[in-house]
Every structure is written in structure tokens, then in C-alpha cells.
Amino acid sequence: MGEAEVARRKAFLELRDEDVEALKGLREIARKYVDPVVEDLYRHFLSFEETRAFFRDPAALERVKRLQKDYFLRLTEGDYGSDYVSNRLRIGTVHERIELAPKWYLGAYSFYLRAMALRLLEAYRQDPERALRSFLPLMKLVFLDIGLAVDTYIHAREITLRKQQEAIRELSTPVLPIRDRLLLLPLIGVVDTHRARLVTDGLLRAIRDHRAKVVVMDVTGVATIDTKVANHLIQTVTAAGLMGARVIVTGLSPEVSQALVALGLDLGKLDTVGDLQGGIEEADRLLGYRLVPADPAGGR
Amino acid sequence: MPPETHVPIEHEGDIVTARQRGRELAAASGLSTTEQTLIATAISEVARNIVVYARRGEVVLAAIEEGGRRGVQVVARDAGPGIPDPELAMRDGYSSSNSLGMGLPGARRLVDDFELSTAVGKGTTVTMRKWVR
Amino acid sequence: MAVPIMRQGDVLIASLQEALSDRALVELRDELARRVGLYRAHAVVIDVTALDVLDSFATRTLRAMAQISRLRGARTVVVGIQPEVAFAMVQLGLTLDGVDTALDLEEGLSLVGRGVRGSERHAP
Numbered sequence: 001m002g003e004a005e006v007a008r009r010k011a012f013l014e015l016r017d018e019d020v021e022a023l024k025g026l027r028e029i030a031r032k033y034v035d036p037v038v039e040d041l042y043r044h045f046l047s048f049e050e051t052r053a054f055f056r057d058p059a060a061l062e063r064v065k066r067l068q069k070d071y072f073l074r075l076t077e078g079d080y081g082s083d084y085v086s087n088r089l090r091i092g093t094v095h096e097r098i099e100l101a102p103k104w105y106l107g108a109y110s111f112y113l114r115a116m117a118l119r120l121l122e123a124y125r126q127d128p129e130r131a132l133r134s135f136l137p138l139m140k141l142v143f144l145d146i147g148l149a150v151d152t153y154i155h156a157r158e159i160t161l162r163k164q165q166e167a168i169r170e171l172s173t174p175v176l177p178i179r180d181r182l183l184l185l186p187l188i189g190v191v192d193t194h195r196a197r198l199v200t201d202g203l204l205r206a207i208r209d210h211r212a213k214v215v216v217m218d219v220t221g222v223a224t225i226d227t228k229v230a231n232h233l234i235q236t237v238t239a240a241g242l243m244g245a246r247v248i249v250t251g252l253s254p255e256v257s258q259a260l261v262a263l264g265l266d267l268g269k270l271d272t273v274g275d276l277q278g279g280i281e282e283a284d285r286l287l288g289y290r291l292v293p294a295d296p297a298g299g300r
Numbered sequence: 301m302p303p304e305t306h307v308p309i310e311h312e313g314d315i316v317t318a319r320q321r322g323r324e325l326a327a328a329s330g331l332s333t334t335e336q337t338l339i340a341t342a343i344s345e346v347a348r349n350i351v352v353y354a355r356r357g358e359v360v361l362a363a364i365e366e367g368g369r370r371g372v373q374v375v376a377r378d379a380g381p382g383i384p385d386p387e388l389a390m391r392d393g394y395s396s397s398n399s400l401g402m403g404l405p406g407a408r409r410l411v412d413d414f415e416l417s418t419a420v421g422k423g424t425t426v427t428m429r430k431w432v433r
Numbered sequence: 434m435a436v437p438i439m440r441q442g443d444v445l446i447a448s449l450q451e452a453l454s455d456r457a458l459v460e461l462r463d464e465l466a467r468r469v470g471l472y473r474a475h476a477v478v479i480d481v482t483a484l485d486v487l488d489s490f491a492t493r494t495l496r497a498m499a500q501i502s503r504l505r506g507a508r509t510v511v512v513g514i515q516p517e518v519a520f521a522m523v524q525l526g527l528t529l530d531g532v533d534t535a536l537d538l539e540e541g542l543s544l545v546g547r548g549v550r551g552s553e554r555h556a557p
Contacts, residue, residue, distance in 0.1 A: 208515070
């Protein structure tokens with residue numbers, strides 16, 4: 001987050017130099033009340049089941065309370081430059097990582113503001129207007145903090161989601177190099193147009209990256225093979241062929257083959273073998289491999 | 301990137317220019333290399349149609365945005381003879397590998413949105429859009 | 434001549450460059466036909482590694498090159514079609530039926546029976 005961005009946020013919140021001075025003026029009060037305020041905050045967290053879950057370990061709880069006190073004191077230190085901002089941004093990232101939802105930590109900010117409001121009313125009992133005027137700069141600063149924390153939380157969330165989507169995509173279109181120049185593509189599940197494109201794309205890249213000459217594409221696990229799916233498979237085979245790779249399709253049952261032919265599909269383009277083992281044996285033959293037992297005598 | 305890039309199509313050499321500009325725009329808009337190739341290939345097909353059937357026309361490229369997602373729009377237009385039977389031209393099964401076909405069903409498969417507007421004697425406009433996934 | 438054509442024994446190798454115009458493709462088709470006859474080449478390897486697009490015209494022309502070469506007794510292998518290009522071709526419904534394909538120049542030469550260093554290599 002650049003300095004210009006932070007400056008815009010402060011400008012929008014109308015956080016000015018006189019507010020910074022006012023906040024510094026609250027330092028004494030903050031130091032006086034930091035312990036009871038933070039203790040109250042954690043009493044509050046521990047009284048709710050959802051937030052209690054985050055503080056089961058007593059050592060961790062103590063550590064977090066210390067961090068919380070630092071946070072609280074920093075609000076009135078008077079230095080709200082790049083260090084301050086970095087510190088606040090980290091908070092959002094941590095919350096996303098430990099999966100503490102915004103509703104809970106926003107509640108914490110609310111707690112601080114209320115706690116400080118009450119303490120200020122007490123301190124300036126004779127002059128309630130002064131109490132309010134001292135409170136407003138604090139509100140501006142806390143809202144700066146909220147904005148920073150929430151934005152980083154959202155950003156971190158988007159990154160996590162994107163990684164998850166990548167992982168799912170990887171898992172669902174695996175291309176496995178099982179021998180030199182030989183790839184295995186086990187297709188499992190539903191093959192709709194979108195998935196077919198992903199599979200084809202992934203296969204073609206793998207053919208290039210591994211310089212594959214033969215691909216065994218096993219469709220045993222494909223849920224339904226209708227003419228649409230069969231056409232996708234034929235397209236995948238054709239594309240691989242353009243890159244000089246031969247595709248052996250395994251796992252296509254005779255019933256399904258017959259049904260597809262009856263529906264007018266030309267399966268002549270597909271090189272099919274009954275089962276996966278047969279397909280790999282065929283692939284080995286094409287590549288000139290011959291499997292020989294390590295000890296011809298059949299011993300150890 | 302200017303809002304719109306106009307590539308005049310007057311001879312076959314312009315086909316390459318149009319698809320190269322298209323690829324650049326697609327890359328700048330965040331489309332993957334595969335998607336860039338799809339768009340460049342689609343542009344090649346419709347630009348060639350202009351050269352073959354209408355002799356001259358233009359390809360207009362634009363970066364577009366809708367509902368938060370970014371994309372590329374290609375408009376290939378000419379003032380040529382128009383297509384007498386657009387439904388036939390768009391029917392799948394008319395492969396572009398035989399010289400009778402204009403490759404429109406194929407081009408449609410390469411992009412996300414495809415619109416054909418044509419009238420005999422008035423010319424043809426093909427509008428294609430591809431969005432970043 | 435826009436496209437360089439090399440000769441390795443009785444194999445012709447044409448390496449297509451990026452951004453090939455229609456006219457250059459047609460010139461190549463005619464020039465290859467001429468040289469196949471001239472050198473009695475038994476194979477033609479067309480390397481399209483550098484091409485970022487293979488549209489319907491290019492595909493038709495490649496098929497024509499193969500047909501012409503076959504009439505003169507030569508086999509044609511197209512090599513180097515990139516993953517994105519292969520993908521676009523099948524989406525467009527283009528095929529190279531009747532034309533052999535291989536991953537790259539090395540594979541293509543191995544297929545037609547002449548190694549890169551000129552040593553004989555037999556296709557599997």
C-alpha cells in the first residue's frame with residue numbers, strides 16, 4: 001500500500017495534524033487504562049463460544065493479550081506513518097490466516113471505542129464537551145485501522161480462494177508422465193465443455209513439456225459418455241495428434257462404443273483398447289519398450 | 301491502449317496485421333496465451349472473409365469491461381455483398397476446411413459472444429467478444 | 434524466397450517464420466513442389482514452430498503441399514504445432530488428415546528416416 005493511498009484515506013477520514021496532537025494528548029489516559037481495557041476485551045471474547053475457540057492455549061492467550069496492549073497503546077503514540085500502517089496491514093493478514101471473521105474483530109474495535117469513550121467521560125467529568133472532542137480523533141484513527149485491516153483481509157481471502165481454485169483444477173485434470181515419452185491421463189467425473197477444454201489444454205502442454213509420443217487416456221471413471229462427451233474426446237485426440245502424439249483410449253466399454261456408433265459417431269478416429277493395463281502394454285509396444293523380469297530365473 | 305483500434309482490411313497482408321493487433325490487445329487485457337491464440341485465429345478467419353468476399357473492410361478492436369470483468373471485442377465489418385443465407389452460413393457442419401464454408405461456425409466456437417449482422421447488398425458485420433476467465 | 438528451405442540428403446526442410454502472409458504460403462507451396470521434383474526428395478519436413486496461428490487457409494495450404502509432394506513420391510511431415518495452436522485448430526474444426534505430424538524437427542527427421550547429423554535412424 002503506497003503512501004499516496006494512505007494519504008487519501010486519511011484525507012477522506014479528515015484525520016489532520018490537530019487530530020494527531022489530540023491523540024497524543026490521550027496518551028496518559030491510554031497508559032492508565034490499557035490493562036483493564038484489554039482484560040475486559042478478553043473477558044468479552046472468552047464469554048462467546050465462537051471467539052473463545054481462538055484462545056484455548058493459555059500461553060497463546062497471554063501472548064495475544066500483550067500484542068493487543070501494544071496495539072491499544074499505539075493508538076495514542078502520535079506516529080501514524082508507514083510503520084504504523086504496515087503494522088495494521090499485518091493484522092488483517094493474520095486474521096485471514098487464522099480464519100477470524102470480520103464480524104468478530106470489528107466487534108473488538110467497537111469495544112475499544114466504547115471503552116475509551118467511557119474512560120474519557122470519567123476523566124473529563126466536569127467537561128463532557130472536552131471528552132467528546134477528545135474522542136472524535138480516536139474514532140477517525142480507529143476507522144483508518146478498520147479500513148486497513150478489512151482491505152488486507154479481503155485481499156488475503158482472494159489469494160486463498162484463487163489458490164484453492166488452482167489446486168482443484170490441478171487435481172481434476174492430472175496428466176501423469178509414467179515413462180519416458182508416455183503420459184497417462186485418467187479422466188474422472190463429469191466432462192462438460194469447460195472441463196474438456198481444460199483437459200485438452202493441460203494435455204497439450206504436457207505433451208510439449210514431456211515430449212510425449214503416446215498418451216493413454218483412461219475414461220473408465222467418466223460419469224456419462226454421450227455423443228457430446230465423445231466429441232470432446234475425439235477433439236482431444238485430434239489435437240494431440242497435431243502435436244505428433246498418439247492417444248490410446250482405454251476404459252470405453254463395448255456397450256458404450258456400440259451406443260455411440262449407433263448414434264452416428266465415427267469412432268474410427270479413436271484408438272481404443274479395453275482396459276488400462278492393455279492400453280499401457282500397447283503404448284509400450286508403440287514406444288519400443290519391452291518389459292523383462294529382473295531375474296529371468298524367477299528367484300529373489 | 302487507445303479505446304479502439306481500427307485496422308483497415310484491403311489486402312491479404314492486412315489479415316496478419318489485424319490478428320497481431322488483436323493478440324496484443326488480448327494480452328494487454330489479461331487473456332491467457334491460449335485465449336490470445338483463439339482470438340487471433342478468429343480474427344484471421346473473419347478478416348480473410350472480408351478479403352475474399354468483400355474485397356475491403358475493417359477490423360475494429362476494443363478493450364471492453366462489463367460487470368467487473370475485462371475482455372476484448374472484435375468487430376469485422378465490410379460493405380460487401382452480404383450473406384444471402386446467414387442461417388446456412390452459421391450452421392455447424394459446414395467445416396471451414398472446404399472452400400465453400402466461411403468458417404463462421406468455427407469462429408463462433410473460438411469466442412464467448414458472437415453476433416452476425418448481414419443483408420444482401422448492404423454488407424456484413426461480425427461482432428465477437430472474449431472475456432477473461 | 435520468404436521461407437528458407439534446407440536440404441539434408443533427400444529430405445527438404447522448410448522452416449516457416451512468424452507472420453506469414455497468404456502469398457508467402459502459396460509461394461512456398463509452389464517452391465516445395467518444384468524442389469521435390471528437382472532433388473527427387475523422399476520427404477518434406479515443414480516446421481511451423483514459429484507460427485502463432487494456423488487458420489483455415491494455412492491448414493488448407495499445408496494439406497495441399499502434402500498432396501502435391503505425395504504425387505511426386507515424397508512424404509510430408511508437419512512439425513512444431515504449438516499447444517495453443519493445436520487447441521485453436523480443433524476448436525475451429527481444422528484437421529491435417531492425410532498429413533503426418535510430429536512434435537518437433539528432431540522427431541520429424543527421425544520419422545522420415547534421416548537423423549539430424551545425417552546418420553540413418555529407423556522409425557519405430
